[in-house]
Amino acid sequence: MQRSRRRFESAAMGSIMLDLRPGLGLGPFSLGMPICEALAQIEQQPNVYDAVHIKYYDEEPLKLDIVISLPDHGFHLRFNPWSQRLRLIEIFDIKRLQMRYATACIGGPSTLATFVAVYALFGPTYPGIYDKERGIYTLFYPGLSFAFPIPSQYAECCQDGEAELPLEFPDGTTPVTCRVSIYDSSTDSKVGVGSLMSKACVPPLPAGSLYMEEVQVKLGDELWFTVGGQHILFGASPQDVWTDLGRPCGIHQKQVDQMVIHSASDPRPRSTLCGDYFYNYFTRGLDILFDGQ
Structure with a gap:
């Protein structure tokens, strides 16, 4: 089921800028935060977070994630249904969200998040994983992954371990990311699209935390x-x-x-x-x- 609300008809839609913190969070949203704290952050900025959709599974509410979707800015917040703590942040429309990392920005309507741009900003890493069924190549960093759609004619050059990084096609083009995932980096899990999404875990509670206290x-x-x-x-x-x-x-x-x-x-x-x-x-x-x- 989906619940949605719209606060101000005149609120501006489009790109905003949030600080990207690999393995930790995005802007005011930190991995592990309770859903009530995330909603409080949204309530504090009604002109920024105008459209808010809350999605959950009515029939078995503890089976699937509780999702807060912010479609105007192209990202989801996924909460574990048992603990109701944030386990995964997904940016599904990179053109609607500009991310700031260190002193550079990526994404938004004016800065394409291409494979070459991502590789230049975040540095060298191990070869990623190519999903043949989806035609998606995922590049991994600690607590962060980027998914890139690969045209079928270039699928052969993206086989696992064979792609030369940064990825560029024979015609001189480079793919543009279609999804960014931010997740806890305390484990070695590789989190991405499809079945890889389920590998994102809620970070451990800090020592002395009163959340879920007996x-x-x-x-x-x-x-x-x-x-x-x-x-x-x-x-x-x-x-x-x-x-x-x-x-x-x-x-x-x-x-x-x-x-x-x-x-x-x-x-x-x-x-x-x-x-x-x-x-x-x-x-x-x-x-x-x-x-x-």
Whole structure:
């Protein structure tokens, strides 16, 4: 299923510039970040990230990646469905995104990301892998790969281990990248298009991280956070929770049941909100409900 939204009709479409960090991330998006943090980054720049599509598999939500797609800028953010952490960044339309690496730029409408240009910017590397079925040659660097479409008449010169780098065809042309993948470089996996996409793994959590912290529950009594050691008692005040868990990511009022509101025996005003409210701790996967009375 795909959810999409568009915030401002007048927002400009087209190329933006983001810092390319091989093995680490792209612009404000870092590999391993929770999906809630990525969405917060997008929300902070509504004029830049105007069109946002969120895609997931309705029938089995833990089977396939959760994908945040930014079509105006030609890239996807792929999140592991279990941990909801960023495992792979894919640039699928290099003309819509200009990437800055060190002091040079590549991509966008004016700087073609050709094989020769990529090789000159990132330096020599081992020969890549040629996918005969897709007609794609993938060049790998640590935490970074570039996929190039190869015309069928030049397929023979791109066999694994036989291509001379940088790749140029007999007619003097050089292929232009059709996809860039950014992934964790702590493993030796080669990540690219097709089956190679599944090899991208979420980087390990940093030492002391509270993300996916084990929480023990004592029904009707308390929650105990095993890493931080906090005890949240049922009946605790908002001030107590704020002191123990820190500032919440969001605060939202609770909606009440529409059928209850419209029942003849209910004398309350016909509003969808009540006095109860939530503290939202998205990075902990936790909402805490307070009695508004």
